[in-house]
Amino acid sequence: MSALHHAGLELRPEDAEAEVAFWGLLGWTEVEPPAGLGERARWVERGGAQIHLLVTETPSVPAAGHVAVVAPDYDATIARLRAAGHEAAPRTAYWGAPRTQVISPAGHRVEVMAAPPAPVA
Numbered sequence: 803m804s805a806l807h808h809a810g811l812e813l814r815p816e817d818a819e820a821e822v823a824f825w826g827l828l829g830w831t832e833v834e835p836p837a838g839l840g841e842r843a844r845w846v847e848r849g850g851a852q853i854h855l856l857v858t859e860t861p862s863v864p865a866a867g868h869v870a871v872v873a874p875d876y877d878a879t880i881a882r883l884r885a886a887g888h889e890a891a892p893r894t895a896y897w898g899a900p901r902t903q904v905i906s907p908a909g910h911r912v913e914v915m916a917a918p919p920a921p922v923a
Contacts, residue, residue, distance in 0.1 A: 806851065807850075807851065807852065808845075808851065808852035808853065808854050809852075809853055809854070809869055810853075810854040810855075810856050811853060811854070811855055811856065811869070811906075811908065811910050812856045812857075812858050812861035812862050812863065812908075813855055813856070813857060813858075813861050813908035813910075814857070814858070814859065814861055814908065815857050815859070817907050817908040818844050818855060818857055820907035820908075821844070821855050821906055821907050821908045822844050822846060822855065823886075823907075824886075824888070824906050824907050825846040825853060825855075825906075826846075827879070827882045827883050827886055827888075828848075828871055828873060828879060828883075828912070828914065829848055829873065829875070829879065830846035830847060830848040830853065831846060831847055831848065832844065832845065832846050832847075833845050833846065833847045833852070835854070841857075842856065842857050842858075843855060843856050843857060844857070848871075853869065855908075861908065861909075863908065863909040863910055864910075864911075866911070867911070868903070868910070868911035868912060868913050869910065869911075869912050869913070870901075870912075870913035870914075870915055871912065871913070871914060871915065872915045872916070872917060872918050873914050873915065873916065876900060876914070876915075876916035876917075879914060880902055880914065883904055883914075888904050888905070889904065889905070890902045890903075890904045890914070891903050891904070893913070896919070897917070897918075897919040897920060898917075899915060899916040899917035900915075900916045901913055901914060901915045901916065902914045
């Protein structure tokens with residue numbers, strides 16, 4: 803069995819603090835990257851999964867690509883995002899659970915889901 807451990811998202815140095823704060827609203831905690839990586843990356847973690855925020859002067863931000871996260875406290879999470887000034891746009895509730903799209907301070911699309919999809923039979 804394999805599991806996704808981390809995803810890497812690129813951002814400009816000036817967006818790093820706001821991006822870490824954004825992930826904090828989603829329930830992720832900043833963790834220290836290994837020695838030697840701290841100059842060029844910030845890491846956040848939740849439940850054993852990580853997002854590596856890769857600092858670069860010329861980030862690549864996909865137009866349609868996105869990261870999807872499950873927020874067990876979905877309603878409170880969406881309320882926190884909106885209270886912090888992030889536009890949270892509801893999406894079609896595929897799989898019988900609400901989901902919302904939000905754009906991070908670095909411009910990345912993030913899908914916030916109330917529950918993961920049911921396994922495909």
